[in-house]
Amino acid sequence: MKMNIKKNKNFLNQSFFLTLLLVEIIIFWITKNQISKVVVIFHLLIIISLLIYFITNINFLNLKLKIKKSRSIIFYFGTLILLYFTNVYYSDHLNNSVTCKNINSVISIFIDCSYSILFFFFIIILFFLIFFAVKLKFDLVKILTCVVLVFIGISFVNLIIYYLATYEILSNQLTSKIIPFRGNYHFYFQLLPFAADGKRNDEILIYALGYVASYFLYLRTNEKKFKYLVVIIFITCFLTYSKNLWLNILLTNFILIFIYRKNKIFLTKILKTFFWSVIGIIIAICTIFVWQLKSDEYFGIKKNRFHYSSITSYTYIRLGFKLNSENFNKFEKLIFNNNIDKITNELENSKSLNDVERIKLQNKLIDFQKRIVDASKNTADTNYLFNSTPERFEIYKAILNELKEFDIKSIILGRGLNSIFIQFKNNNLQKKNIVNPESHILQIIYEVGLIGFFLYCILILKFLKILNTERKVLFISLLSLCIFNSYQESILYASLLGIILGSNNNKLNKFKTRKNVY
Secondary structure (H helix, E strand, C coil), rough: CCCHHHHHHHHHHHHHHHHHHHHHHHHHHCCCCCHCCCCHHHHHHHHHHHHHHHCCCCCCHHHHHHHHHHHHHHHHHHHHHHHHHHHHHHHHEHHCCHHHHCCHHHHHHHHHHHHHHHHHHHHHHHHHHHHHCCCCCCCHHHHHHHHHHHHHHHHHHHHHHHHHHCCCCHHHHHHHCCCCCCCCCCCCCCCCCCCCCCHHHHHHHHHHHHHHHHHHHHHHHHHHHHHHHHHHHHHHHHHHCCCHHHHHHHHHHHHHHHHCCCCCHHHHHHHHHHHHHHHHHHHHHHHHHHHHCCHHHHHHHEEEEEECCCCCHHHHHHHHCCCCCCCCHHHHHHHHHCCCCCCCHHHHHHHHHHHHHHHHHHHHHHHHHHHHHHHHHCCHHHHHHCCCCHHHHHHHHHHHHHHHHHHHHHHHHHCCCCCCCEECCCCCCEEEEEECCCCHHHHCCCCCHHHHHHHHHHHHHHHHHHHHHHHHHHHHHHHHCCCCHHHCHHHHHHHHHHHHHHHCCHHHHCCCCCCCCC
16 A cells, blocks of 8 residues: 555656746747746756756666667667768858858857757757656646646746736736746747747647647546647647648548547547537637627737737638728728727716826727728738748749759758758739748758658657657657747757657556557
């Protein structure tokens, strides 16, 4: 009895430490450029301490045996790293105006040109080895579910505090202490933990993995609370307004349907859950529209000082519809005129208003009237401003045209690390420089050619063969996000990938069903 209590206590401690490690890595990576250096160092020290804890629990004898069994994976991994390292000699590091092939020192080449990708691989290998050979037992699916709940909570708290400050219910001085940065809420509505500038692609990672994890918890236990949790995370993913995440969770559902197509019990659960998730999204969209009617301009979207849009129009565009000027004016005028009428009635009928409040309302009315004029003038740009997909496809087209002009050497070996620098004109005839290809797949082909792409494919297939079902779906979920995003320099992505691949052998991560699906 005492032994069981001790084991349960150890299991809870180990699970807590891994949950804390994931939370700290996510917060550190997303907020490191937004908060003070002291806080960054504090988060970094916690991460290092937790990693030391896990390293002290490694069974090194077992690790040697496991490494011997994984020689083919190590070989392909090593070849890929060598390819990245050697092709630095002929890559043009245009972003920093440094030509790597002109640097004679091998150390200088590593520091100035290839450190980002090598550090990315180092993080994957470090986390993989730690969780590959660790003696601890933990349930990664439950841990990921806990982590996503933490960040969904942070998302709602940050959003509420931001709007309380905007409505002037809380002072800006107070909210700036609670939230060190405001994120992009004033540009886009997006339900993300921090909505940090330039880190949106990283913030959706935990939502994608949390969605998969919560689904497996529901399939394991058949408890309704986990079914509701899946639906809540699905709706939260929709409210991030990230199309990449939308595609990711749809792909997750298709994969689960394919895996359990012969298991009627699980298939029914998945289809029913998906149905209720879609109903939840419809309710969310209706709520957004009603909320927009009841709220004032602060629940709108402000892309720049010349353009104002309601979140209703924004949702319509993000769903893939092209908003014509007639529908746009209906949406915007309905929202703006509704608020103008409310303020006008308040000014005319309320006798209890003092001079300060009356002046404030009059300024608000003038602001609204100006905004509706600005919104009407800029209706032609609305679709472009709030839909990044057309420009993203322009980038893909420009990169593919560049790939067609590659010589044989470039096709086979690529043009080298950080060599992407393409100038093109978008639909608005604006000159733009492509440095980020917005696709990890295109970046791989461009930088390390068909050989590099072939090595990546081999590694993916090798891992898919050895991973259990849970890890397989988590792994595919991470990989699918790379289709329309580039994570080559994301330490968070590398950490999550290493943990998922390394913890595959943990006994508590497998479960059996009546149909013996696993």
